[in-house]
Amino acid sequence: MDKMSADAGHSPQFLQIGDPAPNFQARTTMGVVNLSDFQGRWLILFSHPADFTPVCTSEFVALSKASDRFEALDCALLAVSVDSLYSHLGWIRAIRDGFGVTVSFPIVEDPSLIIGRAYGMISDRSPDAATMRSTYFIDPDGIIRAMICYPATIGRSVEEMLRVLAALQTVDADQVVTPEGWHPGEAVLLPPHQDQASLLADGDDSMWFHRSKPQSQKG
Structure with a gap:
């Protein structure tokens, strides 16, 4: 029961x-x-x-x-x-x-x-x-x-369940966010700036609101 x-x-x-x-x-x-x-x-x-x-x-x-x-x-x-x-x-x-x-x-x-x-x-x-x-x-x-x-x-899609799970784990491990349609191994996005100082530190980067980087590779 x-x-x-x-x-x-x-x-x-x-x-x-x-x-x-x-x-x-x-x-x-x-x-x-x-x-x-x-x-x-x-x-x-x-x-x-x-x-x-x-x-x-x-x-x-x-x-x-x-x-x-x-x-x-x-x-x-x-x-x-x-x-x-x-x-x-x-x-x-x-x-x-x-x-x-x-x-x-x-x-x-x-x-x-x-x-x-x-x-x-x-x-x-x-x-x-x-x-x-x-x-x-x-x-x-x-x-x-x-x-x-x-x-x-x-x-439901088993592949989508696995994708969401991997994305959640990647977000937690690397302090990043994942873009549309992301799959493990693909580039991830940096979180948006949270204050003026960090924003201005990016200098002339015109894509300051969409900053990507390779996914961290686990050893």
Whole structure:
């Protein structure tokens, strides 16, 4: 059964980037987990509308195949839907038998909708209890750093999830920002000036508002 912590009373419409991720304890396909157990590393928490559906199945196959790429970025994956644990287990077996792929991350059961409502995964206007296709990038301090939401009819992109994760890590490590369409290894941008002295120190640089540099290479 889902158990939300006392600090998880966010109303869905108020959960924003920069907020602490609401903590919870719940049963998963890999045992009971506490969200707080993931602190110290990156976590992508993502919801899917329902088990045994075509779009969700395609996502779980793709994410499982890419699990080593997320692991290389020290990022765990954690899925959640309103389906029961036993539905999750049956679906995992069907995916293994049908696609030859073993789902490599835990799937949380949320039949009480507590987690879905705390994170805003369930729309107040939804005709049913199915979660939206929401993705939350949670940093090692337990802070939500990015959110992406798709309708149930459109599958999310694993490549975009990896790109956003790499961008967040690069921003933190190098104190830079990333331009449109950035991918790892490409040039990054310097943050804008925050005061007059640093601005004027740039002299005659006409592109003072758009300063790029090569991405730092890790040894």
